[in-house]
Amino acid sequence: MSDPVEEYAAALSAALSGPARAKARLVAEIRDGLADAVAEHTADGVSRPRAVELALREFGTVDELVPSCQRELTIGQTRATARVVAVTVPALIVCWLVVWTGHDLPETAQVLAAVAVVAVLAAAVTLVTTGALARRLPMPPLLPLVAAWTGTAASVAMPLATVVLAIAAAEHDAWPLVLPAAVLSVISHGVVAASARACRHCARQLSAS
Incomplete structure (x- = not known):
């Protein structure tokens, strides 16, 4: 089963252009932050699908x-x-x-x-x-x-x-x-x-x- 967090990071990486290291670092920071947000929601008893949905809403869409x-x-x-x-x-x-x-x-x-x-x-x-x-x-x-x-x-x-x-x-x-x-x-x-x-x-x- 695909990971929505990784899919989000991959979509963001594909949409950006710039120095390879800087882009990788920037995408990794956002991916880690999104993963942390999902973990916080699940720790509060929210199901993972719902936690992912909430985290994505907090971070905004890739286009945003x-x-x-x-x-x-x-x-x-x-x-x-x-x-x-x-x-x-x-x-x-x-x-x-x-x-x-x-x-x-x-x-x-x-x-x-x-x-x-x-x-x-x-x-x-x-x-x-x-x-x-x-x-x-x-x-x-x-x-x-x-x-x-x-x-x-x-x-x-x-x-x-x-x-x-x-x-x-x-x-x-x-x-x-x-x-x-x-x-x-x-x-x-x-x-x-x-x-x-x-x-x-x-x-x-x-x-x-």
Whole structure:
């Protein structure tokens, strides 16, 4: 026989999007709270079916819980995306500077580097806005999408800038230093792009809930 509490938890999990660990923890907390509520009612002499019914009524339907839960997970994913950008992009910029020490950056690389710097600044603002300030001010509705598209822009700019520098490095015998930067660029692109994609999905889920 199926367990209504587990079915409730499974339905809630299926309706939410966000960082895997955060979502699992959130669903587990709600499932445990619901199970405790059922146990309290049965301890008072209420039959289990009736206890489950009362507990579900107290907690609300899955559809009623989704908006607040999805908001929490969206904030978590937004912070995760901003954190990834704030960590990986500066590291790659340092690699670019090391590779190009003593030479003028190509104009195209300068533009792409500027995009990366703007992405880092936007990530820093996002972390502040969703951190301490989130306790006092509501999260701006468009912030998750801004963080997502900023991350996407950074994920595109990083490999393009590395390609530009790699081509230009042939003229300055800087190839030995280009390879580590290229490897870091590929890894950073994958991590940032995936996080930005997840952030966009969370933002869409939040808007739909």
